[in-house]
Amino acid sequence: MMAAAILAGPHFVLMLAQFTGEHNSLHAAGPQASHIEWLYWVIFWITFVAFVLTIAGFTRAAAKSHSSAAEMLPVSTDPEGDRRATWAVGSAVAITVFTLFAVLFMSVITGKKVEGLTSNNPVTIQVTGHQWWWEIQYPNSQADQTVTTANEIHVPVGKPVVILTNSEDVIHSFWAPSVHGKRDLLPGYSSAFWIQIDKPGTYPGRCAEFCGLQHAHMGFSIVAEDENTFEQWEQQQLKPATDPGDPNAARGKQVFLTHACIMCHTIRGTDAGSKMGPDLTHLASRKMIAAETLPNTPGALAGWIIDPQRIKPGNKMAPNPLEPDDLQALIAYLQTLQ
Ligand code: CUA
Numbered sequence: 037m038m039a040a041a042i043l044a045g046p047h048f049v050l051m052l053a054q055f056t057g058e059h060n061s062l063h064a065a066g067p068q069a070s071h072i073e074w075l076y077w078v079i080f081w082i083t084f085v086a087f088v089l090t091i092a093g094f095t096r097a098a099a100k101s102h103s104s105a106a107e108m109l110p111v112s113t114d115p116e117g118d119r120r121a122t123w124a125v126g127s128a129v130a131i132t133v134f135t136l137f138a139v140l141f142m143s144v145i146t147g148k149k150v151e152g153l154t155s156n157n158p159v160t161i162q163v164t165g166h167q168w169w170w171e172i173q174y175p176n177s178q179a180d181q182t183v184t185t186a187n188e189i190h191v192p193v194g195k196p197v198v199i200l201t202n203s204e205d206v207i208h209s210f211w212a213p214s215v216h217g218k219r220d221l222l223p224g225y226s227s228a229f230w231i232q233i234d235k236p237g238t239y240p241g242r243c244a245e246f247c248g249l250q251h252a253h254m255g256f257s258i259v260a261e262d263e264n265t266f267e268q269w270e271q272q273q274l275k276p277a278t279d280p281g282d283p284n285a286a287r288g289k290q291v292f293l294t295h296a297c298i299m300c301h302t303i304r305g306t307d308a309g310s311k312m313g314p315d316l317t318h319l320a321s322r323k324m325i326a327a328e329t330l331p332n333t334p335g336a337l338a339g340w341i342i343d344p345q346r347i348k349p350g351n352k353m354a355p356n357p358l359e360p361d362d363l364q365a366l367i368a369y370l371q372t373l374q
Contacts (some may be wrong), residue, residue, distance in 0.1 A: 043193030045094040059240045061213035065260070068150045068216045070197050075146040082135060150217065153230040155196035161189060162200045165208030165221040165243070168250040168351060169314055169327040174270065175200075184302070188315030188322045189258045192266040193236050200228050206248065212241030220245060222296040233260035240328070249350035255328030269321075270372070277317050280372045288369025291362045296354060303373065313353065318374045326351075334367045341366065 056076035064070040073359050164171040190203040191197045201210060203221040209217040233239065261269070280286050293300065293307055300312035308316075319325075322332055326348060330336040339346075343364065344353040358366065 040095050047340060056114065058238075059213055059242065063214050065214040065235045065239055066216075067153065067234070068231060070076065070213055071146050071149045072217055075142060078142055079139060082139065130355070151198050151230075153232060155198075157288045158230070159191060159197045160200065161191070161197060162188070162202070163210060163221065164203070165201075165203040165210070165247070167205050168247050168254040168348065169209075170254070170256045171204075171314070172256075174273075181274060184315040185269055185273060185318065185326050186323070187324065189231060189256060190266055190269050191231070191258060191260050192263045193260045194232070194234050196230055196232050198228055198230050200226060202226050207245050208243050208247050208254070209245035210241065210256075211244035212239050212256075215241070215258060217233070218244045231258075233258065236260050236262065238323075250348045253327055253329045255324075255349050257324070257328060273316045273318050277303050277373055278305065280369055282368065282372070284365050285368040285372050288362075288365035288367070291358070291366045292369060295358070295362075296356060297366075300353070316370070316373060321374050334371065337370060338363055338367055 061069065061076065062073055064073045073139060073365050109211055130233050145162050160175055162171075162173040164173070170189075172185045172187070172189050176182045199210070199219075201219060201221045202225070203223040205223060207223070208221040209218045210221055212231075215233060216229065219227075219229050237260055239258045239260065241256045241258060243251055246252075247254065279288060289306065294305070298308045298310065300310050302315045302317065304315075304317040320332070324330065325332050325337060326340055326344070329348060330340060342358065343355045344351055345355055
């Protein structure tokens with residue numbers, strides 16, 4: 037009984053923790069997450085009732101027992117008692133087996149419902165896992181109409197969205213608990229799943245499969261907005277970067293194009309076209325940098341550019357010991373990339 041109570045304690049704290057915060061599988065934002073949440077509560081209440089009955093049984097047995105531990109237990113010679121005990125154990129086994137099959141059945145049904153979303157005209161998003169960030173593309177048959185961004189996914193509210201998955205290096209797992217269950221991203225293997233978000237808002241997600249040193253710093257967010265806002269966002273993301281009017285920012289562009297930045301990043305509309313790191317064409321439109329590790333502020337951006345290894349040790353971006361003037365200009369340029 038003590039062991040059960042000790043086990044139940046942290047569970048209860050964990051359960052309370054689930055009720056707070058936004059990274060929350062019990063705050064379903066769409067149909068798939070609702071199905072999963074429903075199954076969670078069914079299993080929760082079944083195990084809760086089993087827990088209460090077990091504790092009640094133990095308590096009753098302890099209260100009825102008059103013999104001390106040192107005494108030998110008397111051998112039962114009561115056939116009526118034997119019959120009752122057999123009946124009780126038999127029914128308990130039957131109820132347990134029945135419950136397990138019922139839970140299995142409900143899990144299968146929930147799985148079918150979660151997979152059941154389809155549409156002839158969905159929004160399609162390609163998510164590719166990288167150590168340690170998410171490449172996000174909205175594929176289009178015309179290459180110049182394909183939006184490419186990183187870590188921040190925009191979707192229209194109330195519309196089915198199909199997410200195509202892949203990984204560039206190791207196995208990652210895409211998990212936005214308010215939206216869907218975990219989905220593995222396997223290198224060299226494409227798969228697809230559907231999501232739908234019915235409530236506007238920003239839903240955080242994380243990588244849920246250990247994928248190396250910075251696994252814990254591999255976050256993303258899904259921004260669900262009304263259809264108009266989404267389309268405006270998409271149109272804005274399609275535009276190439278414009279030349280900055282401000283002379284300091286213009287100097288920053290030259291810093292970008294003549295230093296290591298150009299080796300890894302793309303800014304459409306410039307000579308920078310490498311796909312090693314995140315596409316920065318609309319960097320300033322994103323709320324966070326470094327896969328949701330830092331806010332997208334000039335200070336955080338400067339700290340990241342100078343010494344990314346201090347913030348996410350082991351990541352693929354090398355330190356950039358820029359002169360202070362160059363760094364200021366570069367930050368000014370990056371802030372124009374709306
Ligand atoms: Cu990617 Cu863990």
